Amino acid sequence: MDTHQNQKTMRWQGRRKSSNVEDRRGQSPRRGLSGGMLSKGGIGFIIIIVIISLISGENPLNLLMQMQGSGQGPMLTQTTEYTPSAEEEALADFSKVVLADTEDVWNQLLDGYREPTLVLFTGGVQSACGMASSATGPFYCGGDEKLYLDLSFYQELKNKLGAPGDFAQAYVIAHEVGHHVQNLMGITDQVHSMREQLNDADYNKMSVRLELQADFLAGVWAHHAQEMKNILEEGDISEALNAASAIGDDRLQKQSRGFAVPDSFTHGTSAQRMKWFKLGYETGDVSQGDTFNSENL
Secondary structure: OOHHHHOOOOOOOOOOOOOOEEEOOOEEEEEOOOHHHHOOOHHHHHHHHHHHHHHHOOOHHHHHHHHHHOOOOOEEEEEOOOOOOHHHHHHHHHHHHHHHHHHHHHHHHOOOOOOOEEEEOOOEEEEOOEEEEHHHOOEEEOOOOEEEEOOHHHHHHHHOOOOOOHHHHHHHHHHHHHHHHHHHOOHHHHHHOOHHHOOHHHHHHHHHHHHHHHHHHHHHHHHHHHHHHOOOOOOHHHHHHHHHHHOOHHHHHHHHHOOOOHHHOOOOOHHHHHHHHHHHHHHOOHHHOOHHHOOOO
């Protein structure tokens, strides 16, 4: 039974949709020719390929494909015909509205805020942080200041993780935007700069604090979005808290292996994630989210 049928929905229809969206659905990332081959002198390389094909009888396109598959050069994309369902298009529109809401809130809270771009993809995607598949889940890349989302994650959130509801979905986007805020504030670079100084267990603890702060910032967004636009229906915050709980390290590890290993946590426990999101929502005060100096996570 779909429990979401009995829930009220977040108020999002009819509101502004962000234009900071790249729709890469239906595109498959693949390895391309190196920059040198495509720059000055690249014509000579193509001529060599043609000559080899004439001698060998091999299709020149096949030879080019083999070069692409050999690991040479940057990633290109191959576009296939892709027709999203009406349900998926509704999720895309919803995501654009939520992104617009984050823009309105953070432009008000942060001077000089740079709006991130949301990339919608299917299957796999190439970012400035490397190649990723849908199995990675939603993520933010500071190298290109983009959020990456395969809309099928919403179904996984609902069916596999037991966190239905549109505000649970909004929380996912708000959390990744929280990482963008951390990037703009220089917090992410500070944490990453400590990688060589710490052992794995201690660095994981820093990663947990980074993630919990992103949860807090998602809560701050919810607080101000509600004040500005009255977006919430009864039960929406519970949906977000449920989503935060569903993706806690302890819960995910127990689901996958039957037990949890605290030293390997990188995102925080369910209780911690709910606590910091709730604190952000209740206070709406960015200065209250210093997870790095908090003794009680």
